[in-house]
Amino acid sequence: MLQIDSRYIEKALSANALEELYPLLQNAVELEHSTIPPYLTAMFSLNPGTNPVQRQVIHSIVIEEMLHMTIAANILNALGGHPVISHADFVPEYPGPLPMGIGNGLIVGLEKYSTDVVKNVFMEIEEPENPLVFKSVSLAALPTYSTIGQFYQAIQRKIDELAPDELPGDKSKQVTSSFFPADELFPIYTKQHAIDAINIIIEQGEGTSTSPLDQEDELAHYYRFEELYKGKRLVKDDTAPNGYSFSGPAIPFSPEGVFPLFPNTKINMLPVGSEEWKRMTEFNTSYYSLLSGLHTTFNGQPGMLDNTVGVMYDLKLTAQKLCATPFPSKPGYTIGPSFEFIVPAGS
Amino acid sequence: MSYLHAPRLVFTGDFLSDVSTVNNDTAHYNNATFQPNFQDPGKGATNGWWNPEGGAVFDFQNCAVKQIFLPDGTTQTSQSDDIIIGQAVVGAEGRPTGKMVDLDPDAQMFSALWCVQLRICTANGDLLFKGDITTTSFRDLQMRQLDGGKSNGQPLGASWTSVITNIEWGVLAEQSAFLKTLRATTQNNTLAINMSPFGYYYSHNDGRFSLGRIIGSIGPYFENEPLTFAAARRLYGINYTPSIRGTFFSISNFLVEPDAKRVSVDFGASFPVADSIGTVNYKQDLRLAVSKIPQAGVASRQTPTFYINPNDFIEIGALDYQSDPNWLNQTGGIVSFNNLPDATVSALAANQLILVSPSTSQPGQFAIIAREAIDGLVARADNFIQRLDDGQSVNIDFYAYQWGNLLPNTSISVTLDPATPDTPVGPQNPISEIYGNNFPADGLTFNGQISTNQQGKAQMLLTGNAIYSPRVYIDGQIYFITYQTATVDQAFGTEQIVVHLRDYFEEIANPVWGDISEMMIQYSNLYPIMSKYVVNLADPVALAEKKKILIFAFSRDINDTMHMPVTRDLSSTKRNTILNWLNNPQIAPKTVVRSDAREARTANPAAPGTALTDKQTRYREAVKAKNGSFPGFSATNDLFENL
Numbered sequence: 001m002l003q004i005d006s007r008y009i010e011k012a013l014s015a016n017a018l019e020e021l022y023p024l025l026q027n028a029v030e031l032e033h034s035t036i037p038p039y040l041t042a043m044f045s046l047n048p049g050t051n052p053v054q055r056q057v058i059h060s061i062v063i064e065e066m067l068h069m070t071i072a073a074n075i076l077n078a079l080g081g082h083p084v085i086s087h088a089d090f091v092p093e094y095p096g097p098l099p100m101g102i103g104n105g106l107i108v109g110l111e112k113y114s115t116d117v118v119k120n121v122f123m124e125i126e127e128p129e130n131p132l133v134f135k136s137v138s139l140a141a142l143p144t145y146s147t148i149g150q151f152y153q154a155i156q157r158k159i160d161e162l163a164p165d166e167l168p169g170d171k172s173k174q175v176t177s178s179f180f181p182a183d184e185l186f187p188i189y190t191k192q193h194a195i196d197a198i199n200i201i202i203e204q205g206e207g208t209s210t211s212p213l214d215q216e217d218e219l220a221h222y223y224r225f226e227e228l229y230k231g232k233r234l235v236k237d238d239t240a241p242n243g244y245s246f247s248g249p250a251i252p253f254s255p256e257g258v259f260p261l262f263p264n265t266k267i268n269m270l271p272v273g274s275e276e277w278k279r280m281t282e283f284n285t286s287y288y289s290l291l292s293g294l295h296t297t298f299n300g301q302p303g304m305l306d307n308t309v310g311v312m313y314d315l316k317l318t319a320q321k322l323c324a325t326p327f328p329s330k331p332g333y334t335i336g337p338s339f340e341f342i343v344p345a346g347s
Numbered sequence: 348m349s350y351l352h353a354p355r356l357v358f359t360g361d362f363l364s365d366v367s368t369v370n371n372d373t374a375h376y377n378n379a380t381f382q383p384n385f386q387d388p389g390k391g392a393t394n395g396w397w398n399p400e401g402g403a404v405f406d407f408q409n410c411a412v413k414q415i416f417l418p419d420g421t422t423q424t425s426q427s428d429d430i431i432i433g434q435a436v437v438g439a440e441g442r443p444t445g446k447m448v449d450l451d452p453d454a455q456m457f458s459a460l461w462c463v464q465l466r467i468c469t470a471n472g473d474l475l476f477k478g479d480i481t482t483t484s485f486r487d488l489q490m491r492q493l494d495g496g497k498s499n500g501q502p503l504g505a506s507w508t509s510v511i512t513n514i515e516w517g518v519l520a521e522q523s524a525f526l527k528t529l530r531a532t533t534q535n536n537t538l539a540i541n542m543s544p545f546g547y548y549y550s551h552n553d554g555r556f557s558l559g560r561i562i563g564s565i566g567p568y569f570e571n572e573p574l575t576f577a578a579a580r581r582l583y584g585i586n587y588t589p590s591i592r593g594t595f596f597s598i599s600n601f602l603v604e605p606d607a608k609r610v611s612v613d614f615g616a617s618f619p620v621a622d623s624i625g626t627v628n629y630k631q632d633l634r635l636a637v638s639k640i641p642q643a644g645v646a647s648r649q650t651p652t653f654y655i656n657p658n659d660f661i662e663i664g665a666l667d668y669q670s671d672p673n674w675l676n677q678t679g680g681i682v683s684f685n686n687l688p689d690a691t692v693s694a695l696a697a698n699q700l701i702l703v704s705p706s707t708s709q710p711g712q713f714a715i716i717a718r719e720a721i722d723g724l725v726a727r728a729d730n731f732i733q734r735l736d737d738g739q740s741v742n743i744d745f746y747a748y749q750w751g752n753l754l755p756n757t758s759i760s761v762t763l764d765p766a767t768p769d770t771p772v773g774p775q776n777p778i779s780e781i782y783g784n785n786f787p788a789d790g791l792t793f794n795g796q797i798s799t800n801q802q803g804k805a806q807m808l809l810t811g812n813a814i815y816s817p818r819v820y821i822d823g824q825i826y827f828i829t830y831q832t833a834t835v836d837q838a839f840g841t842e843q844i845v846v847h848l849r850d851y852f853e854e855i856a857n858p859v860w861g862d863i864s865e866m867m868i869q870y871s872n873l874y875p876i877m878s879k880y881v882v883n884l885a886d887p888v889a890l891a892e893k894k895k896i897l898i899f900a901f902s903r904d905i906n907d908t909m910h911m912p913v914t915r916d917l918s919s920t921k922r923n924t925i926l927n928w929l930n931n932p933q934i935a936p937k938t939v940v941r942s943d944a945r946e947a948r949t950a951n952p953a954a955p956g957t958a959l960t961d962k963q964t965r966y967r968e969a970v971k972a973k974n975g976s977f978p979g980f981s982a983t984n985d986l987f988e989n990l
Contacts, residue, residue: 048879179895274554278408282363285406286444293441309899310443310909313881317402320880343472344437 005101006146012154018162022081024155025072029083030099031148032069032201034092035125036062037339038108041261042122044319044337045112050257054113057228061126061221067180068201071188073298075197078169078188079159085295086288091341095264098125102148110336112261115253119229126205126221149202156198163191175302179309212244227251259323261336271328276335279322284342286315291341349577350508350541351602351611353418354528355566357679358436358467359625360410362544362561364447366458367401370873371974373452374778377820378868386875392778396974397500397549398557400876405447405460408558410436412467413677415525418532420609420685423525424677431467431475431523436563439464442908448915450484450732451847453784453818453825455970457484457732460507461915462908465540474517475526480540482906483509483575484732488969489597491545491620495590495980498552499559499623502980503972504545506616508576510568511538533567540565541577541600543616543680546623553623560625562615562679571802573729573746577602580751581725582612582700582717583838585644586990587651590983594646595619596702596717598839603695603751608687610635610663610695615680617717618668619986625676630669631704631987633716635684636660637694638701642718645837652990654712660701661691697750699723704987714990721836723750726759726799728830733846734905735791735811736918743844745797745805747832753803757832761795761807761844763788764827766953767963782818784825787949790814790848791826809844813851817949820869822916823849829962840962849918858928860887861936866921891932898929 012024043058073083084090092098095109106124111117128149167190174187188194205221212223212234219227219234226246227234233248240247262269267284270277293308319337327333369375372392375385386399412434414424426433438444445463449455459482466477485505496502514536520526529538540563547559572578580601584594596619601612612635621628638660644653664684668674687695699719706712726747733741747757767783770776792810799805817824828844835841855862864887870877871884878884882893890897901922903910917925959967972980 178899271554275551275556278554278558281408282406289440289442296441304441306899307442307908309896311441314402314404314443317876317880321400343470344435 004146004148004151008100009146009151009154012151012158015158015162018079018159018168019081021079021155021158021162022076024151025076025079025081026084027100028072028152028155029069029076029085030090030092031102032065032072033085033090034098034108036065036069037092037094037337038110038121038125039065040319041110041336041339042113042117044316044323045259045261047257047259048320050254051113053251054228054253057224058113061224064204064221067185068204070175070177070180070185071197071201074174074188075159075194077173077298078167078194079163080168083295083298085298086292088341090291091339094339100151109264110261110339111263112336113258114255115229115231118225122225123222123229126225128205128220128222148205152198152202156195159191159194159198163194165191167191167194170300173298173300173302175297175305177305228253259334260332261323262327262330262333263336265327265336265338267338267340267342269327270335274328276322276325276328279318279325280335280338281342281344283315283318283322283337284340285344286311286318287339288342288344290315349568349572349579349602350539350564350566351577351579351600351613351681352532352539352566352604353416353420353607354525354532355564355681356412356415356431356525357681358410358412358563358565359676359679360436360561361408361555361558362410363404363406363408363558364544364547365401365404365557366398366447366449367403367874367876368396368398368974369875370449370452371396371455372778373781373821374776375873376452376869377779378865378872379820380779381872385872392776395875400879401557402876403446403448405445405463406438407436407465407561410561410563412436413679416681416683417525418528418607420607420683422683429523429525430519431525434467434469434475437466437468439908440466445480445908450734450845451825451916452821454827454845454847455973456488456966457845458505459484459732460509462906462910464908465511468517469519473519474515475519475523476514476516478511478514478538480511481509481574483507486576487598487616488973489584489617490591490593490595491617492623493619493621493629493983493986495982496623497982498548498550499546499555500549501547501559501973504543504616507542507544509540510574511540511565512536514538529567534570535568537568538565539568539572539577541613541615545620546625548623555623560623560676562625562675564613564615564679564681573727573744575729575731576727578746578748578751578753579613579725580700580723580748581720581839582702583720583836584617584717585642585646585653585838586714586716586987587646587648588983588986589648589651590981592648594717595983595986599717601700603692603700605692605696607685608689608692609683609685610687610700611681611683612700613679613681614666615675618675618680619983620675621672626672627668627675628672629986633666633668633987634703634713635663635666635682636701636703636713637663637691638699638718639694641721642699642701642715643721644715644718653715653718654706654709655701655703655715656712660703660713661694663687663691695750697723704990706990708989714987716987718838720839721834724748724754724832724834724836726754726757726830726832727842728844731842731844733809733844734915735809735846735848736920737811737813737849737851740808740810742806743793743809745799745807745830747799747803747805753799755799755801755803757799757803759797759799759805759830759832761793761797761828761830763791764829764843764963765960766951766957767959768953768955768957769951771955779820782821783951783953785827786817786824786952787814788952790817790824791828791846793828809846811846811848814848815949816850817951819948822866822918822921823847847916849921852918852920852924854920854927855924856927857931857933858924859933859935860928863925863928864936866917866925887932887934890929891934894929894932898926901926901929
């Protein structure tokens with residue numbers, strides 16, 4: 001089960017002032033972002049026109065990670081802090097651990113889509129505190145671990161304890177978007193807003209403790225990935241112990257519809273100055289542009305969010321072209337997007 | 348004021364232009380005859396040319412400020428002189444890259460930059476300044492590469508002239524004496540910019556696919572000046588080079604500043620280069636001079652070279668470019684001669700500038716490589732590329748100059764070009780009938796006789812009227828409108844206003860899929876990158892699923908950085924109909940047969956086989972050249988030798 005370094009939870013629980021929560025919320029923004037490159041890499045590796053369910057599931061989860069990142073940044077702003085996004089420390093080194101010691105050594109890389117990656121990485125990242133086991137034989141006693149959910153709960157509890165009803169942050173810095181429902185992404189002006197918003201993050205990621213569904217009646221991330229892993233839809237099943245079972249329609253998967261990305265491609269693996277190297281540079285330039293645009297968005301110019309949506313498309317198109325490009329001198333492989341923090345020449 | 352005035356900076360580097368190319372063939376617009384292989388890379392009408400999956404991205408790469416030129420005539424090249432030298436010139440950050448698109452498959456020579464942001468920053472990302480380049484289209488296409496473009500495939504270059512607005516000065520700008528002077532000199536917080544792209548790669552050679560070289564110059568802007576060309580004097584090539592069946596040094600802008608006793612000539616868009624990255628390796632003795640006698644020579648195969656006796660010119664000086672193969676990339680090709688003798692300055696006031704080289708075949712004589720426009724006359728339309736819906740009007744701005752000064756009371760006649768004939772399917776046109784341009788003539792209304800006012804400017808109101816699918820399967824019509832003053836300098840020829848007039852279309856408030864399917868399928872055919880990676884534009888179910896993001900994209904202003912490049916082709920009524928559908932996607936076919944428009948199509952007045960005018964023929968050849976399908980470019984090995 002996915003663990004978080006319990007020091008972070010202790011830090012949250014021992015906070016005596018809102019300021020002490022700033023670095024933790026910054027960590028939260030970083031954590032939410034850190035899952036996006038691995039998910040996107042897997043999604044971009046799916047050949048256009050193939051494996052539509054896999055694409056749709058990952059896409060829906062990425063969108064929610066973006067929502068969570070936005071919520072965490074909004075809370076940080078609401079408490080009076082300043083999200084830092086366009087900075088080298090913001091981007092993890094892949095393969096490597098996620099922020100805050102998540103997963104007790106879980107190494108997350110940038111790899112092509114496979115059921116192994118879904119099971120061993122994605123489900124690990126999203127694993128709830130007490131995963132509901134559907135039609136599973138073993139229900140051994142589950143030890144208590146510190147999870148991402150618990151981390152957010154600790155922050156939630158401290159905000160409840162320390163914050164005034166009306167939060168001190170500059171209200172004009174709150175970011176909302178027509179791309180998210182107003183009951184999921186709303187401005188955080190009050191303590192209650194912050195508490196409600198954290199519940200959205202926890203439930204979308206983990207479900208509730210009694211159901212795989214979140215408050216919007218959507219499957220939590222963990223169970224959506226589990227569907228892909230099992231190749232079956234999770235559906236209501238009154239005969240099953242938890243009321244659900246993987247007895248829904250099959251989710252077909254064709255492994256040949258996946259580009260053979262070289263795992264954890266880095267730009268320095270490509271011949272300097274080659275067309276492939278330049279396209280990777282273009283990709284990392286878009287990535288930098290995106291982080292920079294988000295930084296501006298979350299530091300006083302919320303209207304910039306729309307512009308970053310356009311950059312996301314630039315990034316996506318370049319990434320998908322990379323995934324279809326043969327890897328120079330690595331026969332049988334294509335190039336994965338490297339998501340490296342490289343400040344564009346002279347920028 | 349212009350990009351040639353002081354203070355100015357020069358930057359050089361590469362540009363990325365990921366233009367899409369399925370739409371380079373007019374016949375590819377016909378949904379009925381479209382085949383999947385038109386989306387595959389490859390030459391010829393049955394393929395999708397060099398970049399079928401292009402996404403229209405335009406961006407600066409590896410660009411840096413090379414040198415600056417100050418009002419006192421000095422040039423600085425070291426960062427120790429001014430902090431701006433050596434700094435990077437980059438594109439947008441935090442918003443999408445700029446885009447590069449053609450006006451229409453029947454008007455491909457006016458590739459335009461849209462929504463390009465230019466930033467100059469340090470290696471740490473600290474801003475000196477940034478701003479938005481106003482949309483501008485190619486002008487002055489000319490031959491650049493002596494190697495015929497053998498490695499890259501495109502030996503031509505062009506110019507983009509524009510202004511930079513929405514300028515934001517970084518904190519560091521205070522540390523640049525150059526920028527402080529520029530800021531104090533320019534008006535309206537706007538700057539003038541000129542960029543000369545060349546050496547573009549169609550081929551996957553040298554790691555430079557879809558890259559080209561770009562040379563830029565940024566200087567002060569003054570109110571009331573044209574936005575898409577410099578209010579400058581012009582030098583035209585008149586030495587015929589057989590290998591290219593034309594001239595090198597075809598078009599160069601120059602500026603004479605009598606008070607500063609200075610002439611500055613911009614060879615950045617014209618200087619012949621050895622290769623795609625701007626290396627200069629020939630060593631001819633090239634000199635600037637003022638001709639004492641009028642020069643009217645025009646290059647031709649019959650008379651390839653015109654000569655002048657040195658007694659008939661005042662020499663200004665020799666171009667000092669031979670010692671450094673990187674000269675063009677370092678200087679931007681802008682040559683300034685300061686402290687000219689008074690006699691030279693006064694001669695330049697009403698005599699032609701010439702570029703000459705000592706003749707070997709006629710010792711003692713000089714061959715004229717380029718000469719200024721006859722009588723120093725330049726008249727140009729500013730906003731010469733237009734997209735119009737029926738009922739829309741626009742004022743086209745004209746400016747006339749003589750010897751660099753605005754010229755009042757100059758009449759300009761403006762004429763719609765003759766209709767070009769339809770091209771039936773045949774061996775040279777295998778896919779679909781291609782319909783002609785410039786008809787129906789009553790699609791546009793304008794008064795073709797105008798005259799410049801006391802300030803040397805003229806305006807012509809151009810109105811679009813309803814037209815009914817003259818090109819059947821492509822929206823609207825392309826109109827070429829030629830304008831000229833009383834005398835036409837054949838060394839340059841005439842210029843045109845080019846209009847895409849959209850078809851009459853009544854907005855449908857509650858459309859079903861059948862109402863928009865033809866448009867969406869056409870997009871899907873022409874821009875495979877969209878259907879492959881974003882959403883299948885030909886699939887109403889897929890569109891309905893993505894309607895949120897599509898409404899976002901389709902509802903942006905045409906100058907918004909998020910505007911989808913292809914939708915610039917759409918009339919507002921068609922765009923609104925698509926938006927209406929997206930807001931309430933009804934996946935039913937249309938019940939009414941969709942042939943009404945075709946039957947009502949305006950007939951082409953030009954009978955099949957009607958000969959094209961010389962200009963129309965040259966234009967078609969130029970389009971072929973631009974698309975890399977013209978085989979006729981050979982290398983030039985002995986430029987200006989043995990003249």
